[in-house]
Amino acid sequence: MNILVTGANGQLGSEIRDLADNFDNLNLIFKDLPDLDICNFLELEKFVDENKINSIINCAAYTAVDKAEEDSAIAQKVNSEGVLNLVKALKKTDGKLIHISTDYVFNGECFVPYKETDPVSPIGVYGDTKREGELSVIDSDIDGIVIRTSWLYSSYGNNFVKTMLRLGKDRDELGVIFDQVGTPTYAKDLALTCLRVLSNSKGNKISLKGKLYHFSNEGVASWYDFAKAIMQIGNVNCNVKPIETKDYPTPAKRPHFSVLNKSKVKNDFGIEIPYWKDSLEECLLKLKNK
Numbered sequence: 001m002n003i004l005v006t007g008a009n010g011q012l013g014s015e016i017r018d019l020a021d022n023f024d025n026l027n028l029i030f031k032d033l034p035d036l037d038i039c040n041f042l043e044l045e046k047f048v049d050e051n052k053i054n055s056i057i058n059c060a061a062y063t064a065v066d067k068a069e070e071d072s073a074i075a076q077k078v079n080s081e082g083v084l085n086l087v088k089a090l091k092k093t094d095g096k097l098i099h100i101s102t103d104y105v106f107n108g109e110c111f112v113p114y115k116e117t118d119p120v121s122p123i124g125v126y127g128d129t130k131r132e133g134e135l136s137v138i139d140s141d142i143d144g145i146v147i148r149t150s151w152l153y154s155s156y157g158n159n160f161v162k163t164m165l166r167l168g169k170d171r172d173e174l175g176v177i178f179d180q181v182g183t184p185t186y187a188k189d190l191a192l193t194c195l196r197v198l199s200n201s202k203g204n205k206i207s208l209k210g211k212l213y214h215f216s217n218e219g220v221a222s223w224y225d226f227a228k229a230i231m232q233i234g235n236v237n238c239n240v241k242p243i244e245t246k247d248y249p250t251p252a253k254r255p256h257f258s259v260l261n262k263s264k265v266k267n268d269f270g271i272e273i274p275y276w277k278d279s280l281e282e283c284l285l286k287l288k289n290k
């Protein structure tokens with residue numbers, strides 16, 4: 001099976017690349033800007049045809065949540081139009097699409113973990129454009145699924161874990177928001193799930209058409225809890241103080257609660273999901289050994 005991984009140099013794409021050797025039944029082809037732009041339909045269609053692509057894992061996205069408030073046109077182009085291009089390019093091939101979306105499609109006013117059936121109501125441009133991308137897949141007739149995830153980090157790219165480690169080494173004290181609650185997700189765990197969905201027999205028997213899944217690590221944390229764990233496990237001597245969202249204003253509003261319920265993905269694909277702190281330990285060890 002020839003699988004195109006778009007946005008391959010980002011956090012998720014890089015983790016998929018690291019796992020590729022464990023899935024020798026999948027021929028993974030990694031592409032990112034400037035070689036392959038999902039916003040350029042003709043280029044994309046040509047690539048899919050010429051390389052006999054059967055499936056796509058779309059890791060390409062405009063992920064700068066705050067900048068999206070100003071750059072809404074670019075965010076819309078990549079997160080919405082780009083996804084529609086992937087759907088159109090796959091139409092002729094009968095191939096599968098795994099598209100990744102976000103907890104930011106919710107407004108965060110819930111108090112119990114969000115299910116796939118809960119109504120969406122994004123509160124920022126990024127969430128809006130990602131919702132449009134979801135609909136491009138869900139409303140199409142291709143064999144495609146959307147996996148929503150949250151608070152992604154990895155040993156690759158820029159993310160909260162790396163920022164905390166850097167700031168923690170420079171400062172004695174750091175204020176981190178405690179009134180936003182979600183679940184950190186190690187991109188490697190999500191990468192493994194994407195590859196299992198495409199490779200394992202259970203996954204192949206299930207039609208992916210139009211399905212929506214939630215995936216994060218297990219457990220619940222505030223950004224404050226997450227930062228405390230990073231300092232503790234990473235052996236960084238920095239005092240982390242809890243602060244409120246109002247004391248750390250950002251251009252884009254964030255949901256106060258975005259914990260995802262993962263029952264559906266676990267039941268359909270028979271997977272177990274690691275607890276967030278266990279995965280954080282694994283990622284910090286990888287970073288230490290880099």
Ligand SMILES: NC(=O)c1ccc[n+]([C@@H]2O[C@H](COP(=O)([O-])OP(=O)(O)OC[C@H]3O[C@@H](n4cnc5c(N)ncnc54)[C@H](OP(=O)(O)O)[C@@H]3O)[C@@H](O)[C@H]2O)c1
Binds near residue numbers: 006101
């Ligand atoms: N990061 C999070 O906390 C988070 C949380 C929830 C959901 N998600 C979702 O999870 C998925 C993976 O996120 P990630 O953190 O791995 O993202 P990432 O690290 O920002 O990687 C995205 C990749 O896509 C590339 N890209 C941007 N525009 C493109 C285009 N037009 N054509 C092809 N490639 C393009 C980027 O290149 P450049 O760097 O050159 O722009 C980058 O290499 C995304 O769908 C994201 O929305 C992320």
